[in-house]
Amino acid sequence: MKWFMAVGLMVMALLLSGCLYPNDQLTKNQVPNEVQLQTIQQAVTQYKEDNQGLVPIKTKPSDTPIFQKYLLDFTALKQGGYISSIPGTAFENGGIYQYVLINPEENPKVKLIDLRISQQVRTVRRQVDLYRDEHLYPPFGEQIADGVYQINYDKMDMDEKPQIQSPYSQKNLSLVMDVNGEVYVDYSPDLYEAIKSYEHSFENGDDIRYILPENTPFVPAYSLPYTIEGEEPVFRPELTTAE
Numbered sequence: 001m002k003w004f005m006a007v008g009l010m011v012m013a014l015l016l017s018g019c020l021y022p023n024d025q026l027t028k029n030q031v032p033n034e035v036q037l038q039t040i041q042q043a044v045t046q047y048k049e050d051n052q053g054l055v056p057i058k059t060k061p062s063d064t065p066i067f068q069k070y071l072l073d074f075t076a077l078k079q080g081g082y083i084s085s086i087p088g089t090a091f092e093n094g095g096i097y098q099y100v101l102i103n104p105e106e107n108p109k110v111k112l113i114d115l116r117i118s119q120q121v122r123t124v125r126r127q128v129d130l131y132r133d134e135h136l137y138p139p140f141g142e143q144i145a146d147g148v149y150q151i152n153y154d155k156m157d158m159d160e161k162p163q164i165q166s167p168y169s170q171k172n173l174s175l176v177m178d179v180n181g182e183v184y185v186d187y188s189p190d191l192y193e194a195i196k197s198y199e200h201s202f203e204n205g206d207d208i209r210y211i212l213p214e215n216t217p218f219v220p221a222y223s224l225p226y227t228i229e230g231e232e233p234v235f236r237p238e239l240t241t242a243e
Helices: 002-020 034-050 074-079 115-135 188-197 208-215
Strands: 097-102 109-114 140-145 148-151 172-178 183-186 226-229 232-235
Touching: 034 074, 034 109, 097 115, 109 115, 115 172, 115 183, 140 172, 140 232, 188 208, 188 226, 188 232, 208 226
Parallel strands: none
Antiparallel strands: 097 109, 140 148, 148 172, 172 183, 226 232
């Protein structure tokens, strides 16, 4: 009898843990699925062909950073019959990724933003804004490039630096600030590895961030522009993109 009771309790615990486990932690919502990406890519391509070159995106302000600008409109795809359901990995279906397009006019490609990064960037931005409201200037740390600074977390009484996990390498990345106190992810380590790993024709003055989404499912969201000097990625905040 005791054995049956123990088994019953174990089964109940497993069932409860499954029911209570939040959607954004489910495996199907955490792992980018290549088949899902390809399915959505085919849907976007067909939509563009059927709609005189228009792509299914949500309207965003013109000054929205380039890699966050073209959010995919799943409603347009579903209503048009291009997809039967929204991927489980998508934010709109309880997942942890936003689906976006790059090169929407010429050659739209479906890519992902990891919303865990978005949340941590917003958290630090709120702390920076609170500090600036009180002190009239951002919590600048050491200057690491022209117009780019480390963030002084001690000034904001933050005991621990945020852990920003790279969607490319799964290693921790740092956050930086510009002269206006805007917070960005420093993708220098990922760009350095990408420059070494992938063929490219970038020259000094080019925005080299595109090497990441061209070779992986992810865009470098919340990033400043970078260019290349020798074989090293360097910040170049004044660069503008062609899109």
